[in-house]
Structures are given as C-alpha cells and as structure tokens.
Amino acid sequence: MIREAALGLSFATLTLLAVTAFAAEEPSTAAPLSGQLTITGASTIAPLASEIGKRLEETNPDLRIDVQTGGSARGVADVRAGLAAIGLVSRKLKDDETDLTAFTIARDGVGIILNTDNPVSVLTDEQIVDIYLGKIANWKDVGGKDAPITVVNKAEGRSTLDLFTHYFKLKNSDIKASVVIGDNQQGIKTVAGNPNAIGYVSIGTAEFEAGQGTPIKLLPLKGVAASVENVRNETFSLARPLNLVVKTAPEGTVKSFIDFAQSKDVHDLVKEQFFVPLQ
Known part of the structure; x- marks a missing residue:
C-alpha cells in the first residue's frame, strides 16, 4: 500500500512537471501595440525611422508612428520637453546631454x-x-x-x-x-x-x-x-552613430520600437538607406 502510494505520487509529480515544462516551451504572445508614438529629430535618420515604423505598424494595426524632422537639436529638445517620446540624433551625445540615453541603430x-x-x-x-x-x-x-x-x-x-x-x-x-x-x-x-x-x-x-x-x-x-x-569596415574617419534617444528608461511602446530598431529584422531597411547595420 505504501509502495503503491509512493509510486502514484511519483507518477503524479512527473506528470505535473511534464505539463509545466510543456507550458514553459509554449511561445508567449505579446499584446499588440497601440496608440501613437511621436519621434522627431535628425533628417538623416528620419527616413529609416519611418520605414521601421511602417514595418512595426504592419503587425500592430492600432499603432501609429509619427516621424518628424528638424535636426538632432530638435530631437534632443523635444524629448526633454516631453513633445516626443523618442529623439533622432545622428551623433554621439554631448557632455551636457547626460540626462538622456542613446540607443544606436546604425552607423553613417x-x-x-x-x-x-x-x-x-x-x-x-x-x-x-x-x-x-x-x-x-x-x-x-x-x-x-x-x-x-x-x-x-x-x-x-x-x-x-x-x-x-x-x-x-x-x-x-x-x-x-x-x-x-x-x-x-x-x-x-x-x-x-x-x-x-x-x-x-x-x-x-x-x-x-x-x-x-x-x-x-x-x-x-x-x-x-x-x-x-x-x-x-571603419577605415573612413568621418563617421558617426545614428541614435534613438530617450529621457527615461524605455518601456511599453517606446521600448518595443527601440528593440525592433536594433534587431536583425530591420537590417534590410538599414542597408536600403545605405547605412551600416549593427553587428
């Protein structure tokens, strides 16, 4: 009786573990993105950011990404003022811009x-x-x-x-x-x-x-x-990073856009703009 109970418990435990493991292997489906994301700044990056935005919108029909130009200075100013969620800055951040965080998406x-x-x-x-x-x-x-x-x-x-x-x-x-x-x-x-x-x-x-x-x-x-x-190949000396900048730690739609822009899923778009993708 004791041995049978032990065997039963063992079988039940193994079954539970197997079900748990199977559930863990199931791919998680992230909720679709929605709302509007405003991005402003460097005209150099704007066409690339627009194409990345269009591709992200294809799988998120309730998402609207608005990309505007005006120069890197505008990107920095708009992010600081809360007028844009992401700034486009086609250079390294300056010493007086340490309140911002940059995410490089390509080189130029x-x-x-x-x-x-x-x-x-x-x-x-x-x-x-x-x-x-x-x-x-x-x-x-x-x-x-x-x-x-x-x-x-x-x-x-x-x-x-x-x-x-x-x-x-x-x-x-x-x-x-x-x-x-x-x-x-x-x-x-x-x-x-x-x-x-x-x-x-x-x-x-x-x-x-x-x-x-x-x-x-x-x-x-x-x-x-x-x-x-x-x-x-980094033999040309007059080069720069192309950055997305934010004021606070990215989360939600902002984080999703940055992650997507840094992924291999957009390397073809980067090359189409004649920029250099991240390795």
Whole structure:
C-alpha cells in the first residue's frame, strides 16, 4: 500500500512537471501595440525611422508612428520637453546631454561633395579647412577652374555640422558660408545645381543620389574613399552613430520600437538607406 502510494505520487509529480515544462516551451504572445508614438529629430535618420515604423505598424494595426524632422537639436529638445517620446540624433551625445540615453541603430559617414563638372578629385584636410575659412576662394588655387568657390554649410542644430566642425577643428562662427542649408537633400540639390559649390552630407544619401544620376561626387579623405563600405569596415574617419534617444528608461511602446530598431529584422531597411547595420 505504501509502495503503491509512493509510486502514484511519483507518477503524479512527473506528470505535473511534464505539463509545466510543456507550458514553459509554449511561445508567449505579446499584446499588440497601440496608440501613437511621436519621434522627431535628425533628417538623416528620419527616413529609416519611418520605414521601421511602417514595418512595426504592419503587425500592430492600432499603432501609429509619427516621424518628424528638424535636426538632432530638435530631437534632443523635444524629448526633454516631453513633445516626443523618442529623439533622432545622428551623433554621439554631448557632455551636457547626460540626462538622456542613446540607443544606436546604425552607423553613417559624412562626406565632402562636389559637382561632377568640377575637375577637382581630391582635397587635403588643410585645403578643406582653408576653403571653409575663406582663405581659398577660387577653385584654380586647388587645381580647378578659375571660378569662385560657393561654400555650402549646414545650419545650427544639425549634427552633420557638429561632426564636420569637430573633425576639422573648426568653429562654425569662423566659417565663411555662401549658402546655409538644412537637410541632406537640400545640400545635394545645391551642389548638384552649382558646378562651383562644395558641401558635406550623409555618405549614404550622397552615394544613393550619385547612383541615381544626380551630378555630385564624393571626395576621399586621407586617401580613403567616402563610401558606405568604408564606413562599415571603419577605415573612413568621418563617421558617426545614428541614435534613438530617450529621457527615461524605455518601456511599453517606446521600448518595443527601440528593440525592433536594433534587431536583425530591420537590417534590410538599414542597408536600403545605405547605412551600416549593427553587428
């Protein structure tokens, strides 16, 4: 009797354990996301963030993701003010932005662009600095045509400007700009429409536009071609992280978006934007 009871208990216990183990192996189904998520900031990241948002909306029909541009500075300001849940910042966070947390979703490079009609194919770092300081004002002084140089600079608050000035050790107040532009597309259109212009934009965007026939070309830096591939292998020095920033620890829909944006599920979208996916 005792032995039979023991055997019965043992069988019941094993059965319970088996059921528990089976239940643990069952995939958990997360509740669908809903509501609206507002994301603002860098124009460089905005197209990628929009595509990631559309893909997330496909499996969450009650979710709406609103992506707006305005520069990295806007992304930081809106997150701090509670106007956006996530900020798009295409650079490292600054020393005075330690109240924010950044989540990198890809990498990008910034390249110098000229019009394809400009015969100049290479400029040294020193020549680029002198052009932006106004010390070199004619293309003939760097092996080009006898024509005045149109210096295209980025507006304040643009992370591309921050990266450019940091790399070349320039102060924006010292730059002698002929034209001040906002996003990458404005910079590309300006240089494409002016054979004497020089500017700097996202390598991914410029490489795509050049491939589509837009009359621009990317210049190498220190002998290294400005290309997505060289950003990927980390041989191109003028590169940056593309970040999603938040003010508080992400949870709910915000966390779900960040996790999805950092996953392999969006690597194809990152590559389509000519950025470098996270390893």
